[in-house]
Amino acid sequence: MTDRPTTADPLAATCPAPLVEHERVLLGHGSGGQLSAALMRDVIAPALARASAGGPLNDAAVIEVAAGRLAFTTDTFVVSPLRFPGGDIGELAVNGTVNDLAMMGAQPVAISLAYVIEEGLPFDELREVTESVARAAAAAGVRVVTGDTKVVGRGAADRLFVNTAGIGIVADGVALGADRARAGDAVLLSGPIGLHGVAVMSVREGLEFEVEIASDTQPLHRVAAAILAAAPDAHVLRDPTRGGLASALNEIAGASGVGVELDEAAIPVPGPVRAACEMLGLDPFHVANEGKCVAIVPAERAEAVLDAMRALPEGEGASIVGRVVADHPGMVTIHTLVGAERIVDMLVGEQLPRIC
Amino acid sequence: MKYVDEFRDGRRAKALVREIHRVTTRPWTMMEVCGGQTHTIVKQGIDEMLPEGVRMIHGPGCPVCVTPLEQVDKALAIAADPNVIFTSYGDMLRVPGSTTDLLALKARGADVRIVYSPLDAVRIAREHPDRQVVFFAIGFETTAPANAMAVWQAAEQGIDNFSVLVSHVLVPPAMEAILQSPSNQVQSFLAAGHVCAVMGWTEYEPIAARYHVPIVVTGFEPLDLLEGMLMAIRQLEEGRAEVENQYSRAVRREGNRLAQETVFRVFEIGDRTWRGIGQIPASGYRLQERFARFDAERRFHVGDIATKEHPACIAGEILQGTRTPLDCTAYGVLCSPQRPLGAPMVSAEGTCAAFHAAGRGLGPTVRPLAMAASREVAR
Numbered sequence: 001m002t003d004r005p006t007t008a009d010p011l012a013a014t015c016p017a018p019l020v021e022h023e024r025v026l027l028g029h030g031s032g033g034q035l036s037a038a039l040m041r042d043v044i045a046p047a048l049a050r051a052s053a054g055g056p057l058n059d060a061a062v063i064e065v066a067a068g069r070l071a072f073t074t075d076t077f078v079v080s081p082l083r084f085p086g087g088d089i090g091e092l093a094v095n096g097t098v099n100d101l102a103m104m105g106a107q108p109v110a111i112s113l114a115y116v117i118e119e120g121l122p123f124d125e126l127r128e129v130t131e132s133v134a135r136a137a138a139a140a141g142v143r144v145v146t147g148d149t150k151v152v153g154r155g156a157a158d159r160l161f162v163n164t165a166g167i168g169i170v171a172d173g174v175a176l177g178a179d180r181a182r183a184g185d186a187v188l189l190s191g192p193i194g195l196h197g198v199a200v201m202s203v204r205e206g207l208e209f210e211v212e213i214a215s216d217t218q219p220l221h222r223v224a225a226a227i228l229a230a231a232p233d234a235h236v237l238r239d240p241t242r243g244g245l246a247s248a249l250n251e252i253a254g255a256s257g258v259g260v261e262l263d264e265a266a267i268p269v270p271g272p273v274r275a276a277c278e279m280l281g282l283d284p285f286h287v288a289n290e291g292k293c294v295a296i297v298p299a300e301r302a303e304a305v306l307d308a309m310r311a312l313p314e315g316e317g318a319s320i321v322g323r324v325v326a327d328h329p330g331m332v333t334i335h336t337l338v339g340a341e342r343i344v345d346m347l348v349g350e351q352l353p354r355i356c
Numbered sequence: 357m358k359y360v361d362e363f364r365d366g367r368r369a370k371a372l373v374r375e376i377h378r379v380t381t382r383p384w385t386m387m388e389v390c391g392g393q394t395h396t397i398v399k400q401g402i403d404e405m406l407p408e409g410v411r412m413i414h415g416p417g418c419p420v421c422v423t424p425l426e427q428v429d430k431a432l433a434i435a436a437d438p439n440v441i442f443t444s445y446g447d448m449l450r451v452p453g454s455t456t457d458l459l460a461l462k463a464r465g466a467d468v469r470i471v472y473s474p475l476d477a478v479r480i481a482r483e484h485p486d487r488q489v490v491f492f493a494i495g496f497e498t499t500a501p502a503n504a505m506a507v508w509q510a511a512e513q514g515i516d517n518f519s520v521l522v523s524h525v526l527v528p529p530a531m532e533a534i535l536q537s538p539s540n541q542v543q544s545f546l547a548a549g550h551v552c553a554v555m556g557w558t559e560y561e562p563i564a565a566r567y568h569v570p571i572v573v574t575g576f577e578p579l580d581l582l583e584g585m586l587m588a589i590r591q592l593e594e595g596r597a598e599v600e601n602q603y604s605r606a607v608r609r610e611g612n613r614l615a616q617e618t619v620f621r622v623f624e625i626g627d628r629t630w631r632g633i634g635q636i637p638a639s640g641y642r643l644q645e646r647f648a649r650f651d652a653e654r655r656f657h658v659g660d661i662a663t664k665e666h667p668a669c670i671a672g673e674i675l676q677g678t679r680t681p682l683d684c685t686a687y688g689v690l691c692s693p694q695r696p697l698g699a700p701m702v703s704a705e706g707t708c709a710a711f712h713a714a715g716r717g718l719g720p721t722v723r724p725l726a727m728a729a730s731r732e733v734a735r
Contacts, residue, residue, distance in 0.1 A: 205472065265366070278360065280472075281447070331715065338369035338578045340401025343715025348693040 025121045030151030039149065043123050047130035048113075051137035051144050061145035063110055069170040071106035073097060077162040082129060085199045086214030089162055090132035092290060095219045096241070097166040098140045102224035103237040103293065105176045106168030108140060114148040116161040129160065140219040142166070173232055180235040181256035183326035186302035190223055190293040190309055191216070191317030193245050194273035197287035197351075202276065213272045218291035223315045227293075230308035231301035238294045243347045246285040248294055249332045250346045262322035262334040262344065286347040296324060359605070363577030372582035373405045376589060383409030384592050385541045386585065387534070387677055389527060390548030391418030391706060392576045398710040400578045410589070413541065413677030414710070416530050416633065417548050419495040420447050420703035421675060424629045425665060427494075427523040428453040430658040434490050434521065435466045437656065441484060443477040444492040446470045447703045452696055454663045474506035474520075481510065481518035490652045493520040497551045500524055500641055501615035504622035507643065507650050519652040522642055525628050527551050528559045529639035535567045539678050544588040546574040546581070549603035554619075556611025560599045568597040575603040622647055631699055632665075632672030671698035674707050681708040682717045 028035040045052070053061065077093045087095075094111065101108045113133060117126065137144055195216040202213055220239060227234055236256075240248035245267070253260045269277075269284045277284045291314065297305050302320055309315030322334075332344040388394060394414040397403050403412045416422055432453045435442035442458070449458040449468065462468040467487075471477050474491050481489035493503040503520065510518040527548055534540055547560060552573045560571045570591035574584030584602040591598060601607055619641070628640025643651050653659045665671070668686040673679040681687045681700070691697040693709055700706035711717065 205470075207472070274360070333715075336400045337364045337366050338400045338402060338405070338582075339366050339373075340404055342399060342401045343713075343718075345713050345715060 023123055025117050025119060025123065025126065025151055027119050027151050027153060030117070030149060036149070043127050044130050044147075044149065047127045048134050048144055051134040051142075053143050053145050061110065061112075063145060063167070065109070065169060068172065071101050071104040071168045071170050072165070073100040073104075074163070074165040075100060077164075078158065079200060080158050081203055082125060082160055084203050084215055085212050086195070087217040087290075088129055088132050089160060090129035091136040092215075092217050093162040093164050094133055094136035094140060094142070095217050095290060097164040098136075098142060098219045098221055099239045099291075099293075101166050101168035102219070102221040103176070103239055104168070104170060105174035105224060105228055105234075105237065106170045107225070108142045108166055108168040108221055110145040111137065111142050111164050111166040112146045112148075113144050114163040115150070116157050116163070117149065117151045118157040118159050119151055119154055121159055126160070129162075136219070140221060171228070174228060176234060176237050178236055178238065178252050178255040179257075181252050181258050181260075181296045181324045182235060182298075183258055183324055184299055185235055185296045185324040186299045186305075186320055187249070187260060187262070187322040187324065188295040188297065188302065188305060188309065189245070189267065189319060189321045190220070190295070190315040191291075192268040192270045192273070193240070193289055193292060194269055194277065194284040194287040196290040197242075197244070198273050198276045200288075201280070207276070207280075209272055209276060211272045213270075213276065216289055216291035218314055220291065220293050220314060222312055223293055223309055226308040226312055226315070227295050227297070227305050230304040231297045234295060234297045234301070234305070236294070236296035240289050240292060240294055242288045244284070244286040244288060245294070246283070246332065246344045247346045249344070250330075252294075252296065253332050254330045256324075257329045259325040259328040259330070260322055260332040261325050262332065264334050264337050266319050266321045268317055268319060282351050285344060286351055299323070360577065363575070363579040365579065369578055369582055372579065372586055376410075376582065376586050377407050379586070379593055380407045380410055380589055381593060383411070384543055384589055385411045385413060386544045386546060386588055387413040387415045387542040388546040388574070388581070388584075389415040389417040389531065390551070390576075391421065391703065392550070393546060393548070393574065393581060394418070394707055394710050396576055396578060396581055398714045398716070401714070402578060402581055406585070410585075412585075414674075414680075414707040415545075415677060416534075416630065416675040417496065417527065417551075418700065418703050418706050419499070419525065420451055421671070421699040421706045422525055422530075422630045422632065423448070423451065423494050423523045423699065424631045425453065425663045426629070426661050427521065428457075429661045429663050430653060430656075431458065431492055431521055432456060432461060433658045433661060434652055434656045435461050435468055437488070438465075439488050440656075441467045441469060441480055441487050441489045442492070443469050443471045443474075443480060443489060445472075445494070448492055448494060450696070451699055451702045474503050475509065478506050478510050478513075478515060478518055481515050482513070485517055487517060488655070489518050490656075491518070491520045492523070494523045496525055496527055496548070497554045497619075498548075500619045500623065501554060501612075504619045507622045507647055508618065510650060511647065516649070519650045519655050520643070521652040522623075523628075524623065524641035525630060526625070526639050526641070528563060529636050530630065530633070531560075531563060532567075533633065533636050533639075534676060535563070535569065537676065537678075542569070542677065544570040544592055545572070546584045546588060547571050547599075549573055549575040549580070549606060552601075552603070552607045552611065554612050554615045556609050557599050557601065557607070558609060564597050564599050570597050571599045573599070573601045573603050573607050575606065630675070632675040634672075666697045669698035671700050671708075674698075674700050681711045684708075688712065688718050
C-alpha cells in the first residue's frame with residue numbers, strides 16, 4: 001500500500017501542451033494572431049501563389065492603371081455543396097466576378113478574395129478551393145491582390161462563404177448598359193442554358209441522372225471582347241445567372257423600356273437539363289447559368305457577332321434567339337413551339353419543384 | 357428528348373389545329389381536369405389557337421390548389437413543433453395558410469424539408485429516430501400509390517416516428533360534382549392522363565353515360581392536348597358520349613393493378629373537403645383504422661383546426677370553372693405569385709398562376725418588377 005501514492009503530487013504536475021490542430025480550421029485561426037498567420041502561410045498563400053501579386057502583406061493593394069474608366073463589382077458566393085459537377089465555389093467566385101466585369105465591356109485586372117469560414121472546415125477543402133481560385137484567376141488573366149479571412153462558430157455559416165470584388169478597365173468608346181437596348185436590335189445567346197442550376201440542384205438533392213450534368217462555369221471576358229470587336233456599338237451584355245434567361249431579359253426590357261420577342265425553337269436547352277426540369281417541374285428559362293452571355297446588338301451586326309462568338313469555345317453554341325421590339329415595353333414574349341405567343345415572366349421567389 | 361420532342365412538333369400541332377377548325381361547326385365548352393394540362397395549354401398558348409366559341413375551362417385538378425386551408429393550417433401547426441421534421445413536395449411550401457406558410461415557418465427555424473418522394477421521408481425518419489418525421493400526403497390518385505407505400509414500409513420496418521398528414525382527393529367525384537352544379541357549362545372532359553395511368557378509365561364509363569358527356573383520357577404534351585381536344589370535339593359534333601383514350605402510350609383500361617392494390621392496402625375512401633368547392637362525399641382517401649398510428653392529425657392533436665378564406669378570393673369558382681382569374685378583382689392587384697391569396701395562384705399548375713405566368717390580363721404596370729428576396733440557391 002505504501003508504494004502507491006494516494007494523492008497527486010503538485011510538484012510533479014505539468015501543464016498539458018496545447019494540441020496543434022493540423023487538419024481543420026478552428027475559431028483561433030480567425031483571431032489575427034499566430035494561428036491566423038499560420039493559416040495564411042501554410043494553406044492559403046501557397047495555394048494562391050500562381051495568381052497572387054506576392055510581396056509583403058500590406059493593408060491594401062496598390063494597382064497601377066492607365067487613365068480612363070474603371071469598372072468595379074462585388075459578389076458573394078454561398079453555394080452548397082462547395083464542390084459540384086463541373087466546378088467548385090472558388091472557380092465560381094472568380095468566374096462570376098470576371099463575368100460581371102466583362103458584361104460591362106471591362107478587361108478584368110484584379111480581384112479581392114474574402115473567406116468566411118465555419119469552424120471545422122478541413123484544411124484540405126480550403127486548400128482545394130483556394131487552388132481552384134488561383135487556377136481560374138490565371139485562366140482569366142486576373143490577379144488576386146487583396147483578401148481577408150474570418151472564422152465563425154459552427155452553424156453561423158455553411159462551411160465556407162466567399163466574397164469577391166473586382167476591377168477592370170473599360171476601353172474608350174464602349175457604352176454598354178441594361179438601359180441601352182433599342183427596338184430593332186438582335187438578341188444573341190452564347191450557348192445552351194440551365195446547366196449550372198441543374199448541376200447544383202442534382203448534387204444537393206441527391207438526384208442522379210444517366211448523364212452527369214456539369215455546371216457551365218467559365219470566364220466570359222474573351223467572348224465579351226470578341227463581341228465588342230465585331231460590334232463596338234453593342235448595346236447590352238448580360239450574364240443570365242440566378243433567375244435565368246427570363247429574369248435577365250425582363251430586367252433589360254424594363255430598364256430599356258422596350259419589348260423582347262424570343263423564338264422558343266432557337267433557344268438551346270440541353271437534353272439532360274430539359275429532362276431534369278420536366279421531372280422537377282422547373283422552367284429552364286428560370287434556371288441559373290454561370291458561363292453564358294446575352295448580347296443585344298444592332299441587327300446589322302448580328303451575323304458578325306454570331307461568327308465572333310462561335311469562333312471561341314465559350315461561344316460555340318451561340319445563336320440568335322430573338323429581337324428587340326417597340327411593342328409591349330417592359331415585357332418579354334416568346335413564340336412557342338406550337339406557334340402561339342406567351343409572356344415570359346421573371347422568377348418569383350425560390351424555384352419549387354412541383355408535385356406532379 | 358424521346359417521348360417529349362415528338363409531342364411538341366410545331367408542324368404537327370398546326371395540322372391538328374387545322375383539323376380542329378375543320379370539324380368544329382358550333383361553340384363547345386370543354387374542361388381539362390388536370391393542372392399539368394392547364395399549365396401546358398396556357399404556357400403554349402393552345403387555347404388561343406382554338407376556333408372562336410370553343411372554350412377550355414380549367415378544372416380542379418391541381419392537388420396543391422384543392423388542399424383545404426385547414427389542412428394547410430394543420431401542417432403549419434405540426435411543423436412549428438421543434439421536435440418535428442416536416443417533409444413535403446416543393447410547391448406546398450408556398451401555399452398560404454391563415455397566417456403564414458411553410459417557407460416562412462422554415463425561415464423562423466422550423467425544420468421543413470422538400471422531398472421528391474414520400475419514401476425519402478421514411479428514410480429521414482429512419483435516420484432520425486429521436487425526431488418525429490411527418491410527410492404531407494397530398495395529391496390525386498397519381499401520388500396515392502407512393503404515399504401508401506411509404507406508410508406500408510414504415511409499418512413493415514417498425515418506423516414509429518413517421519406519420520402522414522393525409523389530404524388525398526379523387527377525380528371522378530369532383531367531375532360529378534361539377535356536372536351536378538346548376539351553373540355547369542362543361543360539355544366534355546379531357547380526363548387526367550396520369551390519374552388514369554394508375555386507376556384506368558372504367559370509373560369514367562358510367563359518368564359519360566349518365567351525364568352524356570364525352571370523356572377523353574389525355575396526356576400532357578401540346579400534341580396530346582390538341583389531339584384530346586380534337587377527339588372530344590368529334591364526339592360532341594357526332595353526338596357521342598364515350599370514354600376514349602388519347603394517352604395510349606401510358607394508360608390501359610384497367611390501369612395499374614399493382615399500384616391500385618398498394619393504395620387499398622393502406623387507404624380507404626372517405627369524405628373530403630376541397631378548397632373552393634366544399635365537402636364532396638366519398639371524394640378522397642383516408643388511412644385505414646389499422647394504420648391510425650401513422651395519422652399525423654391524431655398524433656399531434658390538430659384534428660379540430662378550422663379556418664376561413666380571404667373574402668376577395670374567388671378560388672372556389674375558379675376551381676369549378678364558373679369564373680376565370682380575369683373575373684377576379686384581386687387578381688394581379690392584391691393577389692400575385694409573390695403574395696398569393698388563394699391556392700390557384702401558388703402552384704405552377706394552378707389556373708391563376710398559369711394565367712399570371714403567361715401575363716394574361718396583366719399590363720406592364722402591374723407586372724412584378726422585383727424578385728422576392730430568397731436565398732440564392734446556386735451561387
